[in-house]
Amino acid sequence: MQKTIDSKLGVGATSDDIRTTASPVSQFRGIDHIAIAVLDLEASIQFFRDVLGFELKRRFHIKGRATGMLSAEFESRGIRFVLCQGTEPASQVSELVRRHGVGVAHIALEVDDVDAAVETLKSRGLGFDTNVIRGPGLTQAFSSRSIETGLSFEIIHRDGESGFLESNVQQLFDQLEQSGKY
Known part of the structure; x- marks a missing residue:
């Protein structure tokens, strides 16, 4: 059972004020990845590769x-x-x-069923800036930015794809460009 603090309780709520919700959100399995918006992609690549020791897997220009x-x-x-950098x-x-x-x-949360997770989250008040994006082995949807946080x-599910598909990234970019969402 998932425990959450009722947002109506506000500052000073104690553990006695915690309520139990009946259904957890679509069983998040973990964090798939974290996307970072940067000003200078080349400098950020050097930092992640040379300082943190991460391996550069691929690059895209969408x-x-x-x-x-x-x-x-x-x-x-x-x-x-x-890492993401705008070109204009x-x-x-x-x-x-x-x-x-x-x-x-954004933070990518891994789920078993993107459609079900999106519907559950929408029913709880979370908006979405994209429709569900489907590619071979990869299904995704992107929420609106929370004004609270x-x-x-x-919301992502992988079925055989371990990286990112250029076609999915292009669909995401096209949907966000069309809607004017950030």
């Missing part, structure tokens, strides 16, 4: 109708980071950095 994004995927012992001032990533600063763009979440 182009939308009006803007673009550069990204680099890193991994070490099952820990995965994706109007790019989603550039806007994200302008509005929220460099740092966490500043975080956005990716």
